[in-house]
Amino acid sequence: MKISALAGCVLLLAIMGCSHLPGAPKPGVEVPRPDAIMNFADLYHQNCAGCHGNHGMNGAAFDLANSTYLNWIDDATLRKIIADGETDVQMPAFGRSAGGFLTDAQIDALIHGMRTEWPAADEKPQGQTPPPYTTALKGDVARGEQVYQSACARCHRESTQSITSPTYLSLVNDQTLRTLIIAGRPDIGQPDWEADIPGHPLTDQQVTDVVAWLASLRTMTPGQPYAQPH
């Protein structure tokens, strides 16, 4: 019985040809090895678009095609984030050295593509120099609350998304907050550091202070509606 089933199978294969097996490569079409894919569109679509959105916009995670962002961040920082991932947020590590699947050359191809294939990169003329990506300053929580009141509250009091809620804050690390405040997110209407208070770009100290204040609102038990008894 077993043998005749097998024989039937072999016969069927002989008739159909192996190429018709589901998943089998079509004859004449060469499937590249995963580490040989160097095309930006394929690399981005397969690895990043699900979180960062098609073409780097309107995803759940940060809009990478943001022109202010691409003018602000340097290649070395991008390479490190993509290779090593980010702690406290769902940004995976893609580099081989960190257990990921992308080679250094593929990570470079992604960065090159983000800078050249998304038109956004040259759109915005460079105005003022933004505060640096990482800061040497120390944030002050009390001053940060004042920055929030003067630069953020007018929009965020009415916003559907409460960025001061511990539940939201558990989703983002401090660098994500800094990035969102400095580079903005044009795809969802979050202004950049120059536009919070028209005519008064935020300083490095102000950004650092407001991040310190937001960070101070995080709790150990996000999502629990009632404060823990002391």
Ligand code: HEC
């Ligand atoms: C599973 C979801 C997910 C995937 C897949 C993913 N990312 Fe991310 N990424 C995140 C999250 C979450 C953050 C933190 C910032 C945020 O909340 O938007 C982040 C942050 C980043 C940042 C840093 C933003 C900053 O603050 O400067 C870069 C750059 C980045 N991702 C690039 C990529 C690239 C390139 C790929 C594809 C190789 C990728 N990501 C794939 C979820 C993802």
Ligand code: HEC
């Ligand atoms: C001109 C109005 C406006 C101002 C000023 C503003 N925001 Fe926002 N912000 C928005 C909008 C619109 C969104 C989109 C989400 C929403 O609230 O619906 C947003 C979203 C955000 C997000 C969440 C982004 C995400 O990935 O979900 C953060 C964090 C944030 N703002 C921080 C700030 C901080 C901090 C300030 C002050 C330094 C500020 N914003 C000033 C309008 C504003």
